[in-house]
Amino acid sequence: MVIRMSKRVISIFLGPQHPGAPGNVAFKLLVDGERVLDIELVPGFLHRGFEKMMEYRRWDMDLVMSARICVEDPDHVELAFTHALEQIYGIEPPEKAKYVRVVVAEFSRLASHLLWMMHFAGPIAARYATSWAIAAREEILKWFDYVTGHRIYHHYIFPGGIRWDIPSDFKERTLKVLKHIEPLIRDLEKGFFKHPIFVKRARDLGRLKPGDAIRLGATGPVLRGSGVKHDLRKLLKYDAYGEIDFEIAHGEYGDAYDRAMVRLKEMYISMEIIKQAISKMPIDGPYRWRLQPAIPAGEGIGRVESARGEFIAHIINKPPNKFSGPLTPYRVKFRGPTMAHLTTVLKHIVRNEEITIADLPVLIGSLDPCPPDIDR
C-alpha cells in the first residue's frame, strides 16, 4: 500500500511478507526518498489469545501453551511461568532441577542466538554465516531431542522441578555437543563478526545511548549493548545462577555492531555456564516435587533473563468463584521483551538517525525481535 503525502514523502508498508521483515509483523514507514522518517509497528498477525485460553485450562496445560509464545526461545517462557507458579505454591525446586534448568535455559539461549545469526546474516547477504549457524543449532536441537523429547517445544521445565529425570549419560552428551558447536561459533566469529564488510555495515548504525535504552524500556542484549550491565541472571540469582561464576557481556557504543557482539560474547558465556553447571550438578536426589492440581490463591511474578531480554509471567489466582474454576488460574499475563524493542526503541532510533530502507533489515535484525511475544 502506498499513500502519497507529497511529491517526495510517501507512506509504505514493510512486511509481513517482506524478506527483510522479522516475520509476523508489519511496519508502516514514512519515507522521504530512501530515508525513513518515521516507523510504526503493525502487530496482530499472530495473535492467538493465549492469555484468555490459559484462563480456561489447567496449569500443566498452560505450561504447554506458554512455550508457544516465543518459538525461538521457548524454555525461558516456560521458566518464567514456572517461577510464577512456584511462588504461588510457595515451594523451591529441588537442587538437581535447578542445575538442569540452568543447562536447558542456556542451551535455549544458544539456540536462539544462533537462529538470530541466521536472521541477521541473511539481510547482510552473508549466506555462509546462516548455514553455519543453523548447522550449530541443529546439534543443540538434537541434544534437546535426546534430553527433553522434542526439538523445539520441550515442556521440560515444569512447575516443581523438571519433568523427568535426566538420562544417565547427560554430562558426556552435553560436553560432546559443546565440543561440536564451539569451533563453529569460533569460525562464525572469524568469518562473520570480524569480517570488514560486516563491521562497515553495522558500525554506527542505530546508536542507542544507555540513558535512552533504560528510559525506553529496552532489555537484554539491546540494553547491555548500550553499556548498561543489567542481567537478571546475575542480579536476581534465580535457580542455580547464584552458584555459577560468569561475567556480563556488554558493549560500549550501543550501535548494531555492539549489540551483535554482545550476543556473540553471550554465546561463549553460555557455554561456560553450561560447563560449570554440569560440573556442580548433584547426580542423586529428587528431580521434581509433586504439586496439587488445584492452585492456591495468590500472586506470582516470574522474571527471567531470556535470550531477548526480560520475560515476565504474572499469574494471579483467586479462590474459585463464578468467573474462575478451582483448577484454572484467574489471570495470566506475559510481558515479552520485543514490544519495547520494536516500538519505542526502533522509533527513537529512526527519528534521531539517518536510516534508509536498506538499513532497516540490519537495524531490526540487530534488535533480535520475536514478534509472537507482542501478539501472544
Add this chain to the structure above:
Amino acid sequence: MVLSAILLGFKYLFKRPYTRMYPYKEKAYTTSKTRARHILYLDRCIGCRACQFACPADAIKMYVLEGDYPKNRKKIFPGIDYSRCTYCGLCVEACPVNALVMTNYTMEHLITEDKSTTLYTPEMLSVPPKGEYIVTLSRDTWKKPPSPIPKKK
C-alpha cells in the same frame, strides 16, 4: 581479512551437508526420548478419561467400541486427532494404567496427502506402527516418581 574468510569458507565446502533426505531416503532423526505416535493398549485401558482431560489441544475424544473389554465397563477409549496433537505427552503422564504410550515413530500419521487420515480412532491407535520404533514415553519414564513436597519446619 576478507581472504581469510574465503579460506574459512573452503573448509566448509567439503563437509557433508546437514540436510536429511526425509522421508524418502532417510528417516527422521529420533532419539530414545522423542515423543511421536501413540500406541493404545485396548486390554489395559479402563476408560477413566484422564487423557482427555489432560489434553491442552482438545485433540482426544472418547469413542465407544464394541467387544469384550472386562477392564473397561463403559467401553470408551481415546482416539487422537493428530492434526491437533501437540505431542506434549501430558496424556501419557495422566494415564494411571500405562495403557497409552508414545513411540518415536513419525511417519504416516504426519506425512499425508489426505487430511482425514490424521484422525486416529482407538483401533488405529492400538495397531503398532509397521516400521521400526521404540516406546519412548510411558509410565516407566517416571520410574522414579515425583517426590512429595518436604514439610516446612
Add this chain to the structure above:
Amino acid sequence: MKLEVDQIVDLDKKLIEKLPEEYKDKVVIKGSGTGKRLEIEIDPLDLCKVLPVVKETGYDHFLGITVIDHPDENVFELVYLISSTKRSGALLVIRTKLNRDNPVIDTASFIYPLAYYQEIEAYEFFGIKFNNHDGLKLWILEDNWRGPPPLRKDVDTRKIVLDLYYGGKRYERPVQWRSLGGLRNTNGDQNE
C-alpha cells in the same frame, strides 16, 4: 539472596521519604524468589503524583501493565511493574483500582514511553480509557475482532467462537462418524 533484601529495605527509606504523605506507611514487601517486590496501592487519581517520584528515586525501567478484571468487586485492577537498573533490578509494583463502569485513568506515557503501547493493549483487551492518550485504537486486534473487549472476565470468548464457527457445539471434525462402533477400513494399509 540476603544482600538483595537489604538493598530493597534500604531503598524503602529513600522512596518513602519522597512519596506523598498518605502513602508513606503503605509500602510493603511481598513475594518470594524472582517476584520479590515492593508494593504500593494508590488511588487512581494520584498516579501522576506518584510515578514521577518513583522515577526520581531510581525506578527507571518500566516493564509493563497488568490489568486484572474483578467483576465480583466491580473493579479493574491495574498493576504497574517498574524495575530499577540502579538498584540491581529491584521490582516495584504500583496497584490501583478503577471502577468497572467507567474505567478512566491518566496516561503514564509521558513518564515512561513504553507505557504508551502497554496502555493501547489495556484499552483493546479491557476497554480501559487513558486520559491524554492520543493513540487508543484496536492495535493487536485490528481487523481480527468485533465485539466486547475480549479479556474481560464476563466475556466468554469460547462461546463467541463456537457460536460464530461451529454452530454452538464443541469443535469436531466432520469425518468422525466413521469411528463410532468399530472402524471400517477406509484408508489403505494402516489398519486391519
